[in-house]
Amino acid sequence: MSHLTRRELLIGSSATVLAASAGAFAADRALAGTHALTLSHLDYGILPDTVTKGMMSFAVDGPPPVLRFKQGEAAAVDVTNKLNEASVVHWHGLRIPNGMDGVPYLTQYPIEAGDRFRYEFTPPDAGTFWYHPHCNTLEQMARGLTGVLIVEEPEDPGFDSDLPLNIRDFRLGGDGQFIALFKARSAARGGTLGTVSTVNWKVAPDFDLQAGSLVRLRLAVTDVTRVGRYEIEGGEAMVIAIDSNPLPVPVPARDIELSPGQRADIALRVPDNEDDTVRLVLKRKFDQKVIAHFRPRGGSVKRDLRELTPLPANPVPAPDLNNVEVMEFVFGWSPEGDAPQASICGTLGYTFWSINRKAWQGDVPGPLDPLATLKLGKTYVLRLRNETPNDHPIHLHGVSFQLLRSNKRKLAPLVTDTALLQSQETMDVALVADNPGDWAFHCHVIEHQKTGLAGFLRIED
Ligand code: C2O
Numbered sequence: 001m002s003h004l005t006r007r008e009l010l011i012g013s014s015a016t017v018l019a020a021s022a023g024a025f026a027a028d029r030a031l032a033g034t035h036a037l038t039l040s041h042l043d044y045g046i047l048p049d050t051v052t053k054g055m056m057s058f059a060v061d062g063p064p065p066v067l068r069f070k071q072g073e074a075a076a077v078d079v080t081n082k083l084n085e086a087s088v089v090h091w092h093g094l095r096i097p098n099g100m101d102g103v104p105y106l107t108q109y110p111i112e113a114g115d116r117f118r119y120e121f122t123p124p125d126a127g128t129f130w131y132h133p134h135c136n137t138l139e140q141m142a143r144g145l146t147g148v149l150i151v152e153e154p155e156d157p158g159f160d161s162d163l164p165l166n167i168r169d170f171r172l173g174g175d176g177q178f179i180a181l182f183k184a185r186s187a188a189r190g191g192t193l194g195t196v197s198t199v200n201w202k203v204a205p206d207f208d209l210q211a212g213s214l215v216r217l218r219l220a221v222t223d224v225t226r227v228g229r230y231e232i233e234g235g236e237a238m239v240i241a242i243d244s245n246p247l248p249v250p251v252p253a254r255d256i257e258l259s260p261g262q263r264a265d266i267a268l269r270v271p272d273n274e275d276d277t278v279r280l281v282l283k284r285k286f287d288q289k290v291i292a293h294f295r296p297r298g299g300s301v302k303r304d305l306r307e308l309t310p311l312p313a314n315p316v317p318a319p320d321l322n323n324v325e326v327m328e329f330v331f332g333w334s335p336e337g338d339a340p341q342a343s344i345c346g347t348l349g350y351t352f353w354s355i356n357r358k359a360w361q362g363d364v365p366g367p368l369d370p371l372a373t374l375k376l377g378k379t380y381v382l383r384l385r386n387e388t389p390n391d392h393p394i395h396l397h398g399v400s401f402q403l404l405r406s407n408k409r410k411l412a413p414l415v416t417d418t419a420l421l422q423s424q425e426t427m428d429v430a431l432v433a434d435n436p437g438d439w440a441f442h443c444h445v446i447e448h449q450k451t452g453l454a455g456f457l458r459i460e461d
Pocket residue numbers: 090092132134261395397440442444
């Protein structure tokens with residue numbers, strides 16, 4: 001197929017097609033924030049004294065690297081696909097042009113085994129983000145393809161150090177080998193949980209930190225399923241941002257609910273005394289466990305949390321709440337019997353879920369219809385209605401939204417890209433449709449996404 005024909009076959013608008021052509025790999029151009037990722041198969045030790053076979057990473061010999069960018073500065077990521085299957089890389093939470101968003105067929109062709117693709121973008125917002133494939137998504141993420149992405153503020157807020165924490169499970173047996181990546185009966189309910197909790201691909205790692213220093217902990221929950229509550233024990237710690245957006249008033253780092261795809265930035269004041277180990281605790285439904293330790297080391301540098309400069313707000317446009325159009329989205333079961341279509345981006349073979357009574361047919365070439373079309377520049381309220389007995393972390397690509405209200409609970413007015421919609425909850429969120437293109441809209445429990453709970457919104461002029 002010629003390059004032109006391939007591009008003409010893309011589902012998106014002409015604006016999308018133009019942006020996508022900029023992504024052709026150009027090794028001769030090196031930009032300041034240029035990174036290279038190599039999607040690879042590898043064997044790696046997760047459990048002590050075992051080597052887990054069949055893992056996947058964005059690096060040839062270890063966990064996915066932390067990618068760092070600067071807010072407002074042009075950057076590029078050269079992706080080489082050394083897997084023996086197709087993939088595509090999505091930058092979760094970055095409000096960048098549609099053609100760089102990394103969704104198969106909607107914004108670009110899958111990157112075939114052995115191929116390369118250059119992503120180019122200028123991150124408009126600072127904060128903690130992450131990146132992952134959007135093709136054969138359950139298997140590729142479950143095997144390891146989830147990484148932390150950081151966009152630094154132009155002004156240093158005053159931390160002594162910065163510690164990204166990639167929090168996720170793996171589904172391993174006692175021998176350290178992968179067990180079935182999902183169970184159909186769980187996919188039709190809350191999702192299949194992992195068996196081994198890890199931070200940066202380690203089980204309950206220890207981190208040595210300068211005593212008395214100020215550390216920015218960047219929690220990124222990159223798991224495919226688990227909703228959890230996180231807490232810092234044994235040290236003075238404040239949540240300063242959720243999902244990359246600074247909180248107007250920091251809150252103590254206690255009982256922070258994070259669902260798949262969500263992040264929390266925490267300012268930790270490391271204790272003065274070497275014996276006072278700080279713990280990151282994951283509270284699950286029936287128990288809790290320490291998933292990381294932070295050990296004060298050396299003489300105290302005696303910093304104080306009040307010395308930090310508050311994080312500046314990101315330039316997310318404020319919704320015009322006096323002039324909105326309400327759009328309703330119903331998340332529900334899917335009519336039985338619908339089998340998803342196969343594609344090179346894989347299928348789990350089942351359809352269980354739907355948005356507005358339609359199940360996503362799979363990552364197929366299309367053309368496919370958007371769930372809704374939004375007018376560029378206009379404010380919308382999305383009314384998200386969950387008719388199911390399960391919780392769904394709902395994620396929208398390309399634009400951030402603000403939480404307005406819920407029929408079940410009081411909501412903080414957070415600005416985010418991923419919101420946990422509880423069972424039987426109706427939640428209103430507001431956004432300005434300021435980024436043109438076709439934007440994926442789906443549940444971030446990947447089994448739900450891959451069995452119907454997905455679609456896209458079109459924003460056009
Ligand atoms: Cu992090 Cu479409 O996803």
